[in-house]
Amino acid sequence: MKRCLFLLAALFFGAPPAAAQCLLCAQDAAAGQGRKAETPLRIDVETRLDMGRIAVGAMGGEVEIDPASGARRLRGDLVDLGGFALSGTVTVRGEPGAEVRVILPASVDLTSGHGRTARVTGLVTDLSAAPRLGADGRLQFRFGGRLQVAALDDGDYRGRIPVTVEYQ
Template sequence: MRLVLALLLFGALPAPLAAQCQLCRQDGNDAAIAARKASMPLRVEVDTQLDMGRVAVGASGGEVEIDPLTGARRLRGDVRDLGGFAVTGVVTVSGEPGAEVRVTLPPSVDLESGSGASARVTGLATDLGAAPRLGPDGRLVFRFGGRLQVAGATDGDYRGRIPVTVEYP
């Protein structure tokens, strides 16, 4: 089962999203487990959207990083903190209790401002371990962060979508 969800970066309020089974995979060895998983499609809710806070960028540019494990924000280069809260993205996945899931984030995402300027988020990462599983209640909550790279002398409110893929392996 595969579910692709686009998350707004710096966007409006989060809303619950759900999807039906789009790609159900049955292994010949484990058809019963695959059938149970198909009857319990993955559901994804965006609890909190990734927000890098407010910064001013000087002529040489820089980056803002949000650590998914600690939520700490780090500024590098010619970047100054203007306040606001930097927040990791938080996602809840629901499905088959105890099932292993695979969560994939893209290597980078391009953002745009209202004036047409662009910035890039790279290094997207979660706080998940190597083999995440849904809990006994069928839920898994994870956080994600990344690095916003901004060129010098560009301003604006940058927005974009971060596709998150969640699937049963």
């Protein structure tokens, strides 16, 4: 199975988008069912996951970003301070028509400059059950998740969300 791994930064206060080529992909690695892939996988981050700005009260809470709509939902003792909440957007390029598998972790811990932590869970994409690269060798998808923040833990939380893409 051909595998490509890219670490996606989850920056929560508007850093510019990043783009990177997968350097772990080997052109001659086997791709599902004995077929050799002609084109290595390439991953470009178009938009980083951004939860916007919130204030956290004594009970803590959770911010959820829907991958399809980008809508932000607040639960618990949180106050919306505005800012743009964005679902992450990733473009995968490779062998036209090839089936791929996208893997996101179950959770990711983020840290603030003051050493506090917050956890992103429930990472999901807007992909179908069996995603394929288009006839142009391209597939774009969005992802979102839930940021869990403990009581009174303010800060600018940052971290990396590993996104793994494999040929099937």
